[in-house]
Amino acid sequence: MGARSAGRNILLSGPIRALLPVASWRNVCFMDDSTDRLLPKPEQHSKFWQNSHSYFDRVYQTMDLDPIWRAVLSTPKRVLTVSCPVRMDDGRIQVFTGYRAQHNNARGPFKGGIRYDPSVERDEVMALAMLQTWKNALVDLPYGGAKGGVVCDPRILSMAEKERLTRRFTSEIMPILGPVTDIPAPDAGTDAQVMAWILDTYSMMVGHQELGVVTGKPVHLGGSVGREEATGRGVMNILRKFLATQNKTIEGCRVAVQGFGNVGFHTARLLDERGAKVIAITERAGGIAVDTGIDVVAAGSFYRERGTLNDYPHGDAITNEELLTCDCDVLIPAAMENTIDTDVAGHVKAKVIVEAANGPTTPAADEILRDNGVTVLPDILANAGGVTVSYFEWVQGLQNFFWDIKRVQDELQGVMERAFDAVNAKADEADCDYRAAAYTIAISRVAEACRLKGLFP
Numbered sequence: 001m002g003a004r005s006a007g008r009n010i011l012l013s014g015p016i017r018a019l020l021p022v023a024s025w026r027n028v029c030f031m032d033d034s035t036d037r038l039l040p041k042p043e044q045h046s047k048f049w050q051n052s053h054s055y056f057d058r059v060y061q062t063m064d065l066d067p068i069w070r071a072v073l074s075t076p077k078r079v080l081t082v083s084c085p086v087r088m089d090d091g092r093i094q095v096f097t098g099y100r101a102q103h104n105n106a107r108g109p110f111k112g113g114i115r116y117d118p119s120v121e122r123d124e125v126m127a128l129a130m131l132q133t134w135k136n137a138l139v140d141l142p143y144g145g146a147k148g149g150v151v152c153d154p155r156i157l158s159m160a161e162k163e164r165l166t167r168r169f170t171s172e173i174m175p176i177l178g179p180v181t182d183i184p185a186p187d188a189g190t191d192a193q194v195m196a197w198i199l200d201t202y203s204m205m206v207g208h209q210e211l212g213v214v215t216g217k218p219v220h221l222g223g224s225v226g227r228e229e230a231t232g233r234g235v236m237n238i239l240r241k242f243l244a245t246q247n248k249t250i251e252g253c254r255v256a257v258q259g260f261g262n263v264g265f266h267t268a269r270l271l272d273e274r275g276a277k278v279i280a281i282t283e284r285a286g287g288i289a290v291d292t293g294i295d296v297v298a299a300g301s302f303y304r305e306r307g308t309l310n311d312y313p314h315g316d317a318i319t320n321e322e323l324l325t326c327d328c329d330v331l332i333p334a335a336m337e338n339t340i341d342t343d344v345a346g347h348v349k350a351k352v353i354v355e356a357a358n359g360p361t362t363p364a365a366d367e368i369l370r371d372n373g374v375t376v377l378p379d380i381l382a383n384a385g386g387v388t389v390s391y392f393e394w395v396q397g398l399q400n401f402f403w404d405i406k407r408v409q410d411e412l413q414g415v416m417e418r419a420f421d422a423v424n425a426k427a428d429e430a431d432c433d434y435r436a437a438a439y440t441i442a443i444s445r446v447a448e449a450c451r452l453k454g455l456f457p
């Protein structure tokens with residue numbers, strides 16, 4: 001393992017080489033004075049925004065593209081901030097802030113999840129929208145990238161409050177939504193029920209059922225079979241493909257998973273079914289470790305019922321920090337961004353990290369991991385299974401023709417494996433790590449779409 005861990009930066013060529021003193025992502029700098037003036041200064045943004053842009057810059061600087069394109073490719077086309085007054089169960093009115101960031105739609109309608117979490121903020125949504133653009137391009141879906149979110153704690157809202165909030169948020173962002181315009185999906189803190197409320201609110205306003213406006217819907221309301229587990233299944237597909245390049249299989253792998261929601265649970269379950277030993281899992285409040293392997297399905301039922309793994313009777317209690325540095329072969333962050341930072345990176349014992357969450361590794365931590373021989377399978381590749389089956393759902397909804405589970409799983413596997421092969425080949429060709437390879441492919445595709453539309457010089 002670790003073939004990609006010591007990848008070098010691709011050599012600069014053409015006009016970019018003349019503009020940049022060093023092609024190092026440690027030394028990310030603006031391309032020239034004219035683009036510098038077009039863009040907000042990084043220090044005006046959150047850490048996560050800066051991290052996402054530094055991953056973009058690190059690769060962009062090696063790509064021999066005109067520096068002026070950088071502004072077009074790295075800034076969102078539109079960001080809408082809305083205020084959502086909602087009547088709470090006790091009669092009070094509470095005002096929630098929501099966002100929808102639409103990053104780039106050169107390749108098709110905007111597409112990306114909606115997150116409900118207290119940590120949601122404008123910079124985070126903008127950064128996630130940009131990641132979504134690269135992800136959709138990398139798995140070659142005919143979509144641009146978007147992301148939305150509402151600042152709220154879904155765990156303390158009643159179902160009725162969550163429904164009223166969702167309907168209000170939908171009506172506030174309605175002017176920029178639509179089946180050929182911008183198509184939301186679930187993300188952290190939202191689920192199929194939330195998508196059903198979005199579908200219904202939108203459909204009420206346009207006067208007919210509009211299945212294509214949202215994906216991740218319940219199967220009985222035009223959703224696709226296999227969508228709920230799709231992100232986890234895609235993670236499993238990518239890990240299996242990577243292990244094959246090392247002449248290894250999932251069977252017997254010791255795996256630790258941080259985050260036990262939709263993505264973490266299904267990833268752990270599918271790996272367990274294929275013979276991996278899931279030795280540790282955590283949620284926000286901590287989790288459990290069992291050296292001989294956790295009964296993932298039983299732990300999942302407990303977690304769904306109680307909303308926590310606290311007091312789960314089988315296994316030793318473990319903190320999130322302990323999980324990230326535990327003795328395992330494969331570490332799978334499946335919670336939130338920035339969880340693997342410089343404090344953690346030097347202590348990671350896994351030889352492979354599969355980024356099931358969006359943005360879990362900071363650039364500085366990424367560098368430490370690379371120096372330590374840890375292979376990172378990046379988020380825009382590893383967790384693209386969710387949006388891929390969302391695409392299948394969208395196609396099915398537009399055609400009113402629904403597929404069976406085997407077709408969904410086979411088509412998903414095909415998309416994920418083709419994407420892995422492309423990234424693997426690019427990493428070989430450019431002698432770079434998987435993240436640089438994935439970004440290079442994705443950015444080239446988006447840039448090419450922009451060029452063909454005449455948006456660039």
Ligand code: NAD
Pocket residue numbers: 186187188189190231258259260261262263264282283284285320334335336337356357358383384386387
């Ligand atoms: P979820 O809300 O279903 O689950 C999130 C899990 O992470 C929960 O178990 C929660 O307790 C845990 N968590 C939250 N904050 C944490 C913290 N600080 N430390 C440790 N654990 C924490 O969310 P999800 O849909 O599973 O999404 C998880 C991640 O995967 C997010 O980064 C999301 O953007 C990404 N993602 C989700 C999808 C999807 O289809 N749902 C697709 C692609 C990427």
